[in-house]
Amino acid sequence: MLKKIEDLNYYELLEVSPRATSQEIHKAYERIRKIYDPNSIALYSLFSPDETEKIRQRVEEAYRTLIYEENRRMYDLSLRDYLDELPPQEQPPARPVSATPVQPSHPSSVPPASPPMPSPAAYAAPAPAAPAPVPPPPVAALPVQPPPQDIAEFSGTVLRMLREQRGMTIQNVADTTKLSARYLECIEEENFAKLPARPYLRGFLVNYAKALGYEPDRIAADFLKRYDAFKNPPKK
Amino acid sequence: MIELQEALRKKEIWAIGGGKGGIGKSLITGNIGITLARLKKKVLLVDADLGGANLHTTLGIGVPEMTLSDFLNRRVETIQEVIIKTAIPNLSLISGAQDFLDAANPNFAQKTRLLRHLETLDADYILLDLGAGTSFNILDFFLFSDHGILVVLPEPTAIENAYRFIKSAFYRRFKKVVTNQNVKDLIDAAMDQKNSMGIRTPVDLIERVKSMEKEVGEILELEVSTFRPKLIVNQVRTKNDVQIGFSMKSACQKYFGINLEYLGYVEYDDCVWQSIRSKRPLVIEYPYSRPARCIERVVHNLLRKEQMTLSMLY
Ligand SMILES: Nc1ncnc2c1ncn2[C@@H]1O[C@H](COP(=O)(O)OP(=O)(O)O)[C@@H](O)[C@H]1O
Ligand SMILES: [Mg+2]
Numbered sequence: 440m441l442k443k444i445e446d447l448n449y450y451e452l453l454e455v456s457p458r459a460t461s462q463e464i465h466k467a468y469e470r471i472r473k474i475y476d477p478n479s480i481a482l483y484s485l486f487s488p489d490e491t492e493k494i495r496q497r498v499e500e501a502y503r504t505l506i507y508e509e510n511r512r513m514y515d516l517s518l519r520d521y522l523d524e525l526p527p528q529e530q531p532p533a534r535p536v537s538a539t540p541v542q543p544s545h546p547s548s549v550p551p552a553s554p555p556m557p558s559p560a561a562y563a564a565p566a567p568a569a570p571a572p573v574p575p576p577p578v579a580a581l582p583v584q585p586p587p588q589d590i591a592e593f594s595g596t597v598l599r600m601l602r603e604q605r606g607m608t609i610q611n612v613a614d615t616t617k618l619s620a621r622y623l624e625c626i627e628e629e630n631f632a633k634l635p636a637r638p639y640l641r642g643f644l645v646n647y648a649k650a651l652g653y654e655p656d657r658i659a660a661d662f663l664k665r666y667d668a669f670k671n672p673p674k675k
Numbered sequence: 676m677i678e679l680q681e682a683l684r685k686k687e688i689w690a691i692g693g694g695k696g697g698i699g700k701s702l703i704t705g706n707i708g709i710t711l712a713r714l715k716k717k718v719l720l721v722d723a724d725l726g727g728a729n730l731h732t733t734l735g736i737g738v739p740e741m742t743l744s745d746f747l748n749r750r751v752e753t754i755q756e757v758i759i760k761t762a763i764p765n766l767s768l769i770s771g772a773q774d775f776l777d778a779a780n781p782n783f784a785q786k787t788r789l790l791r792h793l794e795t796l797d798a799d800y801i802l803l804d805l806g807a808g809t810s811f812n813i814l815d816f817f818l819f820s821d822h823g824i825l826v827v828l829p830e831p832t833a834i835e836n837a838y839r840f841i842k843s844a845f846y847r848r849f850k851k852v853v854t855n856q857n858v859k860d861l862i863d864a865a866m867d868q869k870n871s872m873g874i875r876t877p878v879d880l881i882e883r884v885k886s887m888e889k890e891v892g893e894i895l896e897l898e899v900s901t902f903r904p905k906l907i908v909n910q911v912r913t914k915n916d917v918q919i920g921f922s923m924k925s926a927c928q929k930y931f932g933i934n935l936e937y938l939g940y941v942e943y944d945d946c947v948w949q950s951i952r953s954k955r956p957l958v959i960e961y962p963y964s965r966p967a968r969c970i971e972r973v974v975h976n977l978l979r980k981e982q983m984t985l986s987m988l989y
Contacts, residue, residue, distance in 0.1 A: 441878050441896055441932040454925065474922045481922035484835045485930040494929070584975045588714070604963055 444494065448518055449501035452494075457515070457522055461506055468502040586653040593661035595629040601651050602627075616646040623647065626662070631669040640666060688793065688801045689977075690820035693827060694836035696727065696807035699909040700826050702951070703941065703970065704804040705733030706958045710974045712766035716799040719758065721769045723816055724806035725781065728771020734761055735954040736768065744772030746792070747785045754792035763959075771804075786812060790819055809843040817844050818851075822977070824905045824938065827923070829916035834923065837906075841931065842866070845877070845902045849895055858884055858891055877931050899932050907973060908940040916940070939973040941966050 442451070450457045453467040475482070475495050482491055504510045515522060590597055602612060609627075613620040622643060625633045634640050644662050648655035691704045701724070708720045722730035722743065731739055741757040746769075751757060759768045781789065793801060803820060805813050817823045823844070827837040849862050861883060865874040874880050877899060885892030908920045920937040927935040942965040950957040958967045 441881060441899060443876075443878050444929050447929070454928070470921070471925070473918065474925045479919075479922050480829070480831045481834055481919050482926055483831075484838055485926050584972055585979070604968070606965075 444490075445497075448521060449505055449514065452497055452501045453505070457518075459505075461508075464502070464505045468498065468506075471498050583649055583652055583654050586648070586658055592665075593658045594665060595627045595662070598647065598651075598658070598662070599627040601653070605651055607651070612647060612650045615650045616643075618643055618646060629665065629669075631666055634666065637663065637666070686796075686798050686801060687822065688803065688820040689822045689824060690723075690803040690805055690817045691824045691826060692805035692813060692817050692840060693825050693833070694807065694809055694840035695828075695833050698826050698828050698833055699941065700724075701730045701733050701804050702947065702957065703826055703907060703909065703973075704802050705730055705956060706967070706970045707974055707977075708766055708800075708802050709734070709763055709956055709958050710971055711800055712763050714974070714978075716765065717797070718766050719769065719796060719798040719801045720766070721793070721801060721803045722771030723803045724771050725812070726806045730804045731768065731770050732951060732954070733956060734763075734766075734768065735956050736761065736770075739768070739770040742770045742772050743789075747772065747781050747789065754789075754796065758796075763956075781812065786815065790816075809840050811847070814840075814844050814847045818848055822905060824907060825935075826907050826909050827919075828910050829908060829912075829919045834919070837923070838927075841904060841927065841933070841935070842877075844904070845899065845931075845933065848898055848902060849880075852894055852898060853891055855888060855891060858887060861887070877933075900934075903934045903936055905936045905938045905977075907938050910943040911940045911969075912943045938976050939969060941969040941973070 450459070453464065453471055455463055455467040459467065472495075475491060475498060477488065477491055477495070486494070504514050586593065587601075602609075609620045609623050612618070612623055616623075622634070624630075626643065626647065635643075641659055641663060644659035645655040648658040689707075691700050691707075693700055701722075704720060708718045712718045720730060720734070722728045724730070725743070728742070731737070736759070739759050741751070741759065743757060745751050746754050746757045754769070757769050759770060761768055803816055805816055817840075825837050825840060827833050843866070846862055846866055850859055853859055853862070861872075861874075862880065864870050864872065865880045868875070872883070874883060881892050881895050881899070884895055906920055906923060908916065911917055917940050920940060924935045924937045927933050944964055944966045946961045946964045947957055947966055950960045953960065957964070958970060961967055
């Protein structure tokens with residue numbers, strides 16, 4: 440169903456599912472804010488400056504409503520028809536009322552916790568105005584793709600090659616994965632004796648593969664096979 | 676099961692357009708083709724830029740003897756006769772017409788014959804490199820294909836052209852599905868951004884059509900939801916440039932109501948023109964360069980999409 444921009448509900452506006460967690464809503468808000476930057480060259484030929492400004496204002500409104508558990512619940516009530524029409528798997532699960540509502544990252548900008556507002560009329564009053572919270576620095580996440588199909592086995596050497604192809608240093612990977620550079624070196628050198636127990640190693644490999652932008656499963660499995668062969672050498 | 680295998684083997688036609696010249700359409704088409712061919716797919720590239728054919732250059736091939744115009748002007752009977760084998764296994768080419776004067780604007784019969792013959796060819800992928808602009812011929816090739824891919828540069832003019840291309844393409848698609856002349860006229864009028872009826876967006880247009888003929892409006896609504904062009908941002912130099920793809924996707928959703936799929940971006944690098952100058956294809960001459968890796972990623976995204984939709988059949 441096509442809608443005019445002014446008819447989009449807050450979820451549609453932020454481009455998130457009505458089941459989104461507050462973390463996802465926060466991320467979406469940052470993303471949309473960046474997209475509807477008044478200076479974006481991707482907008483001016485479709486939207487007038489006024490229209491862009493209006494979208495920005497509504498995005499702020501949407502964020503401030505959805506990020507507070509209580510406000511969001513009231514809002515969801517007002518959207519009941521829309522939410523009821525969602526396909527079954529999209530049905531928002533009843534969100535448990537948590538004792539500690541999720542707070543935006545910057546406590547200084549959090550308005551006083553709003554009292555419970557059971558009546559829809561109360562909802563109509565806008566949430567107390569708050570200065571826009573400063574978003575935390577974005578997490579750089581490469582979209583993952585399947586690892587190159589033409590590689591027969593992902594050994595430590597191959598991993599190093601892939602990393603170098605990406606123009607990344609050990610330190611870059613260490614920074615994104617929060618793994619120690621020493622362990623990463625041990626992986627690339629297949630210094631199996633110095634590597635931690637299998638379940639930990641698997642976690643390391645998954646993070647390493649993702650930092651390179653690859654789906655981790657095949658990479659981790661291949662490397663672990665080599666690790667297992669080292670730990671349990673075939674009996675003579 | 677057999678049917679499913681048939682479906683899996685079905686050939687796909689991809690068109691690469693963008694509304695503007697010199698933005699890398701041919702470069703990207705050629706190198707996507709090579710990448711697919713190396714994945715053991717049977718690929719046919721067609722230079723459908725009937726005004727400035729240069730796809731052969733991105734493949735490092737000189738001006739070919741047989742071109743599309745030999746087919747269009749019936750100097751040969753079947754399209755097979757103008758297919759050129761390239762040095763790359765699995766990759767062949769139909770080169771663009773060099774005598775633009777008569778070929779740049781094939782008439783309706785020529786165009787229909789071309790499309791009909793393309794459909795008979797045996798290939799996994801047929802890639803059409805489209806010319807610049809939004810002429811009916813170009814739009815029709817784009818709409819005819821299974822996947823329409825738009826190339827854009829992170830520059831205002833290229834983006835404006837891309838939006839114009841999108842709008843022209845799906846208003847043309849609208850016109851193909853309606854029969855009522857009044858509705859057709861309305862669509863034509865709506866193409867003009869500053870029309871006197873206050874129709875700015877496709878949503879406005881559909882609303883107006885619904886007030887004339889409800890069912891027709893609903894058909895158009897369906898057309899919008901099934902029109903899913905794809906986007907590649909070329910000559911990317913900064914993170915902000917990468918971001919433009921996401922911005923265009925969101926803007927298209929909110930303004931046109933259409934789902935623009937952001938396939939990926941290709942970084943700017945001097946090795947691109949070096950490869951063109953030395954007449955060697957980019958992904959072969961500089962396989963580990965950043966633009967080559969980007970193109971690989973675009974291909975993976977395209978292929979994975981195909982698998983993702985097919986896996987829903989199971
Ligand atoms: N990613 C890129 N990095 C550097 N130069 C590029 C890139 N993409 C395209 N170019 C340059 O732009 C020129 C035009 O590309 P081309 O594919 O012929 O455009 P089109 O087919 O859209 O007219 C190329 O010859 C090349 O020099
Ligand atoms: Mg070209």
